[in-house]
Amino acid sequence: MSRAPLESSPIVEAYRARTRESAALAGNAAAQFPSGITHDSRHLRPYGVFVDHAQGARKWDVDGHEYVDYFGGHGALLLGHGNPEVLTAVHEALNQGTHFGSSHRHELAWASVVQRLIPTADRLRFTASGTEATHLALRLARAFTGRNKVIRFLSNFHGWHDHMTSGYSSHYDGSPTSGVLTSVAESIVLLPPGDIDAVRHVLSEDSDIAAVILEPTGAGFGMVPVDGKFLSALREATEQYDVVLIFDEVVTGFRVSPGGAQAHFDVRPDLTTLAKILAGGLPGAAVVGSREILDALDFDAAPASGREKIQHQGTYNANPVSAAAGTAALSIIETTDACQQANAYGVRLRGRLNQLFAEKDVPWAAYGTFSGFHIFTNANSRNIDPETFDPTVIDWQELKKNPAGLTHKLRLAMLINGVDITDWPGGTISAVHTDAELEQTVDAFRESISMLHSEDAI
């Protein structure tokens, strides 16, 4: 994503003109937060919209404009905003108390539905965020194997803790990002996404690898796709060298299918990290996996097996309100076709957008799997046919590359036309996106393309 200032243009001015209240709040925010925001993905030049409320697949800004929403709570809201059963569960839990500092029934119900859905959830430990979950997963893997290093794949995202910063959107050579210890960065072996030969080579040469972690449908929910064959090969290779395989299902869990990517592809990791949909739109996450590995957290089992117990605190672990929301959301996902609905919309949306790009002669392609979509904006000006575009033949760096400034202008134009897409550019889809949202999205892209054409931005 370009960090260059955005020059004034008709799109920028039209956006400013209709978002005056957001502009005023952004002015306040600039005095309070770095860049006026509280999450890097919310960064938009000249400023993002401030949202007042949301319902279903839509949200409304403080200037009164309505948007089809593809942020979906950063992917947490497979059931859309304000699902009534989730809200009822939250209200009931709130009335009982927001925090007991004790065990409670909600965490048992939450764990039970996770165990019914996720094939490898033999044991669980709840955390407050996905970042904490991947952090804990690495520690568990190191403690279990007695080894130090971890294989990650370039461009895969696993949260923002120190082990996960190099190689995601910068420092592809593995050097530490600002503020991270060199020794921590050196404990990570970064490999090209989807390259099983590279994995096999490292595993055969380096006996200090504790774990391999990846996003199981590819970096950025399939922006850089990998397939089931790669996952099976990875399972085989890690098993051969007694290396812990970690699926980071923070996005894919309960979304790709009720049992996540591991159920869909029928590949069983040793550890899985979960967040987002897990907690029904409230904060919450978990590490789940084999009893053998999670026993390192057990006051009795760890010393009984000659291991040191891993300490793990966390004020908001299994917060009762999050647990109630998560239980309600996962129960709906368990008993309905919510995942299928969202996935089917994804197929329709990607197809319709590619028809539009072909019709308008725009050298872009909409691609993705399951309930995600990505717009390939073709920074290298390849000669492509959107309707037969195959992202697997394009290098991961090119898939992530966008012409300077284009993403911001595209997002502004889409907002002007009533649709909020993410900064990839792309989005995640919910089970309550309907044909009305789909038609509105296609129309918004059509109009946005005209606006971008008229200022020579594409």
Ligand SMILES: Cc1ncc(COP(=O)(O)O)c(C=O)c1O
């Ligand atoms: C694949 C993946 N792993 C981990 C995380 C980190 O989760 P959290 O934002 O809850 O810390 C994210 C967040 O977007 C993610 O997409």
